[in-house]
Amino acid sequence: MRPFAYQRATDVPSAVAAGTGQAMYLGGGTNLVDLMRLGVATPEVLVDVTRVPFDTIEETPGGGLLIGAGVRNSDLAAHPLVLRNYPMLAQAVVAGGSGQIRNMATVAGNLLQRTRCSYFQDITKPCNKRVPGSGCPAREGDHRNLAILGHSEACVATHPSDMAVPLAALGAVVNVESSGGPRAIPMPGFHRLPGDAPERDTLLRPGDLVTAVELPALPFAARSRYRKVRDRASFAFAVVSVAAALDVADGVVRDCRIALGGVAHVPWRAERAEAALRGAPATAEEFARAAEAELAQASPLPRNAFKVPLARNVLVRTLLDLTAREDLTAAGDTGETS
Amino acid sequence: MRGPVRSEDNNGPGFPAPVTADIRLSVNGDEHPVTVDTRETLLDTLREHLGLTGAKKGCDHGQCGACTVLVDGRRAKACLTLTVTVDDREITTVEGLARDGVPHPLQAAFVEQDAFQCGYCTPGQLCSAVGMLAEFAAGWPSSVTLGAVSPGAVAPGVEGRPPLCDDEIRERMSGNLCRCGAYPNIVAAIRQVAP
Known part of the structure; x- marks a missing residue:
C-alpha cells in the first residue's frame, strides 16, 4: 500500500478544507481500504470523516427523512421510520454485505463504493475505469455479472450497491458540501453512465464531501419491496435486484417507483416500466408488459444475456408480491432469504 | 517492535516515505501506547505489535470474517480497519471474552x-x-x-x-x-x- 498522511476531521468545514488535491475521504473503509491494499486507490492524504457529527437520521418538515452521510448501514436498516415508511430501503441495506460490513459501512461510502468488476480491481489488467484509455478486457472476458443496460464501448461495469437501488426509486437527493458551497444532486442522476469517461462514477468533483441523503415523503412507499437474486443465499452482490413501490387503488396502478440493481453502471430507474404501469390494471399481464418495455432497451453481452429474462422475471415477481393478498401469499409463496 | 509493513519492500524511486502515528490503543481493557504506520490494519497491529494472535488473517479482504473483533461493542473486520482510526475506541478480541478464567x-x-x-x-x-x-x-x-x-x-x-x-x-x-x-x-x- 502506498504511504499516506492521515487527518481526522471533526466537522464538515475541516473535512472539506482537508479534502484537497490527492486526498480521499475515509468512512467505514470496507471498500476503500481494500482498494488501497490492491493498489487501485492511492490517496496521498486520507481524511477520516467518521468523527464528523453527520451520523443522525431526522424527519424533515415535509415528512421525509434526512439521513446523515456517516450513518452506519446497520443503524439505517434498524431505524423505525425507515422500517415503517421505506421498507424497501431497510430490506436493501440488510441484503448487502454482512453484519460486520454493515456495522462499518456508511451511507455515503455505500453510494460511492466502486464496481467489483474483476478487471477494475486487478492492477495488472487494463481497465478504462482505473486507467482511462487502457482498454476493457471485460467485453471479451469475464462479464457474466456486468451490465446489460446503459453500458458503453469503454465500460460495462455495474454499480454494486443494494442501498442505492431503492434510493434511486425514491428519488433521494444527495447533499454535497465543497469549497465552492453546498449542492444538492437528485437521484437518479447522482451516478452517471460510463460513456467515454468511465473513471467518473458520479457527478462529484474532487474535494466534494457528501453530507446527507434526503428522502422525499412518499406515503405509498410504505408498501414497497426489495428483491435480490444472487449466486448464494447471503453475503454476495446482486446478479439482479429490484426495488419497487406500488400505489394501487381499485385494481389500477395509480403510481409506482421501480429501480433495478446489478444491471448497469448506475442504480437503474425503470422509467419505461413506470410509465407503462401508471393507469394500468394491476395484473400479472400488465406487470409483464411493463417489464418488457423496460428491458427492450437491454443490450446484453454474450455471457450475461441470462440477466435480461432474469430481470424481467424478478421485476414481475416483485410487483406480484406487492399486490398479493396476504391470505394467498402465506400458502403459495415460499419467499426467499434475500 | 517492527510492524508488518516493511517500507523497504516498496522503496522504489519516487515511492513516498512511510507515515507513522503515536497512538494509544485500548484492547480488552488494557491501554497500549503504539507507534503505527498509517497503512497498518488493526488486525496486523493486534497480531504483530500486541501479540494478540486470536484474531486471524484469512482472506485479508473482508470476505471471510476470521479477523472479526468488537469495536465499541460492535463486530467489525479488523483487516479493513486502519489502526490509526480506532485509537479512541474500545477493542475486544477473542482473548477478552473470558472473565476471570471462565470461558464466555x-x-x-x-x-x-x-x-x-x-x-x-x-x-x-x-x-x-x-x-x-x-x-x-x-x-x-x-x-x-x-x-x-x-x-x-x-x-x-x-x-x-x-x-x-x-x-x-x-x-x-x-x-x-x-x-x-x-x-x-x-x-x-x-x-x-x-x-
Missing part, C-alpha cells in the same frame, strides 16, 4: 457442540456471534426478519417478533466462513446461548 458462554457452547474442526475461523466466529446476539437483542432486523414481513405491514420490533431461528442465525452469521464446514455445529452452539 459462547466459548463453552462451541466446546460442547464441537463447533469447529481446525479452529482457524473460531475466534472470528465467537466475536461475531457475541456481536450478533447483541444486535438481535437490540431489535436489529435481518434479511430473514424482513423477508417474513408482508408488503404494507411494519416489521415487528423486539416485542412480537419470532425468536432467533436457525435461518436467522445463518443469515446473521454469513460474514463468517468456515472452510471445514462446521456450520451445523456452529449454528447449534449459537442457538444454545441465544435467548
Whole structure:
C-alpha cells in the first residue's frame, strides 16, 4: 500500500478544507481500504470523516427523512421510520454485505463504493475505469455479472450497491458540501453512465464531501419491496435486484417507483416500466408488459444475456408480491432469504 | 517492535516515505501506547505489535470474517480497519471474552457442540456471534426478519417478533466462513446461548 498522511476531521468545514488535491475521504473503509491494499486507490492524504457529527437520521418538515452521510448501514436498516415508511430501503441495506460490513459501512461510502468488476480491481489488467484509455478486457472476458443496460464501448461495469437501488426509486437527493458551497444532486442522476469517461462514477468533483441523503415523503412507499437474486443465499452482490413501490387503488396502478440493481453502471430507474404501469390494471399481464418495455432497451453481452429474462422475471415477481393478498401469499409463496 | 509493513519492500524511486502515528490503543481493557504506520490494519497491529494472535488473517479482504473483533461493542473486520482510526475506541478480541478464567458462554457452547474442526475461523466466529446476539437483542432486523414481513405491514420490533431461528442465525452469521464446514455445529452452539 502506498504511504499516506492521515487527518481526522471533526466537522464538515475541516473535512472539506482537508479534502484537497490527492486526498480521499475515509468512512467505514470496507471498500476503500481494500482498494488501497490492491493498489487501485492511492490517496496521498486520507481524511477520516467518521468523527464528523453527520451520523443522525431526522424527519424533515415535509415528512421525509434526512439521513446523515456517516450513518452506519446497520443503524439505517434498524431505524423505525425507515422500517415503517421505506421498507424497501431497510430490506436493501440488510441484503448487502454482512453484519460486520454493515456495522462499518456508511451511507455515503455505500453510494460511492466502486464496481467489483474483476478487471477494475486487478492492477495488472487494463481497465478504462482505473486507467482511462487502457482498454476493457471485460467485453471479451469475464462479464457474466456486468451490465446489460446503459453500458458503453469503454465500460460495462455495474454499480454494486443494494442501498442505492431503492434510493434511486425514491428519488433521494444527495447533499454535497465543497469549497465552492453546498449542492444538492437528485437521484437518479447522482451516478452517471460510463460513456467515454468511465473513471467518473458520479457527478462529484474532487474535494466534494457528501453530507446527507434526503428522502422525499412518499406515503405509498410504505408498501414497497426489495428483491435480490444472487449466486448464494447471503453475503454476495446482486446478479439482479429490484426495488419497487406500488400505489394501487381499485385494481389500477395509480403510481409506482421501480429501480433495478446489478444491471448497469448506475442504480437503474425503470422509467419505461413506470410509465407503462401508471393507469394500468394491476395484473400479472400488465406487470409483464411493463417489464418488457423496460428491458427492450437491454443490450446484453454474450455471457450475461441470462440477466435480461432474469430481470424481467424478478421485476414481475416483485410487483406480484406487492399486490398479493396476504391470505394467498402465506400458502403459495415460499419467499426467499434475500 | 517492527510492524508488518516493511517500507523497504516498496522503496522504489519516487515511492513516498512511510507515515507513522503515536497512538494509544485500548484492547480488552488494557491501554497500549503504539507507534503505527498509517497503512497498518488493526488486525496486523493486534497480531504483530500486541501479540494478540486470536484474531486471524484469512482472506485479508473482508470476505471471510476470521479477523472479526468488537469495536465499541460492535463486530467489525479488523483487516479493513486502519489502526490509526480506532485509537479512541474500545477493542475486544477473542482473548477478552473470558472473565476471570471462565470461558464466555459462547466459548463453552462451541466446546460442547464441537463447533469447529481446525479452529482457524473460531475466534472470528465467537466475536461475531457475541456481536450478533447483541444486535438481535437490540431489535436489529435481518434479511430473514424482513423477508417474513408482508408488503404494507411494519416489521415487528423486539416485542412480537419470532425468536432467533436457525435461518436467522445463518443469515446473521454469513460474514463468517468456515472452510471445514462446521456450520451445523456452529449454528447449534449459537442457538444454545441465544435467548
